[in-house]
Amino acid sequence: MTDDAYLFLADTTPGSDLPGTPVSLTGELECLQTPAVQAWLDAHETDATSPALCIVPPEQTGMIPDGVERLPVPLTEEELERVRRAGATDPVAVVEEELLSYRDSEEGRDALLHKALAAGVPAHRIVELSGVDPTALPTAPRV
Known part of the structure; x- marks a missing residue:
């Protein structure tokens, strides 16, 4: 990379x-x-x-x-975020917005992490957007 x-x-x-x-x-x-x-x-x-x-x-x-x-x-970091968001599919973009909002809340953490994985958001993006510890990510998305 x-x-x-x-x-x-x-x-x-x-x-x-x-x-x-x-x-x-x-x-x-x-x-x-x-x-x-x-x-x-x-x-x-x-x-x-x-x-x-x-x-x-x-x-x-x-x-x-x-x-x-x-x-x-x-x-720049801001430009890189715009490029990533512009290239995200609609379901991924929606979940990424939720992950950004999650930084200020613990409510519904597990459900949101599962939702992000199920939507296809890569683990590194989930960590970057939500601020969670990588070890806190579920290993498999719920369906």
Whole structure:
């Protein structure tokens, strides 16, 4: 796993599965204004508003198709959270919001942890969002 997020140009032909998150859904990212990113975009004859310009957080670099040119970009913690939320599926995004809210409460802890695991939220994200000790995570989601 890398510490950098990655920009790449996705195949946007109809019927293609779009990996990553379109940059247009993440809000303003500081890295888009850097000379390195501007030069990369110019070299590909595109700009930051292109629907083909996608980004993945460090833990999802495996989503980038083989052979696709990519550019590592640093993100602030706030930007990284926006990228992760923009790329989350609806059920995962809802549970992640609940996990963030959980930091201030102990009520319903076990049920929420099970719900997060069942929704497909990775264990490291549950720990990051909720602040729980990794050893407190249930080993299997309830169904």
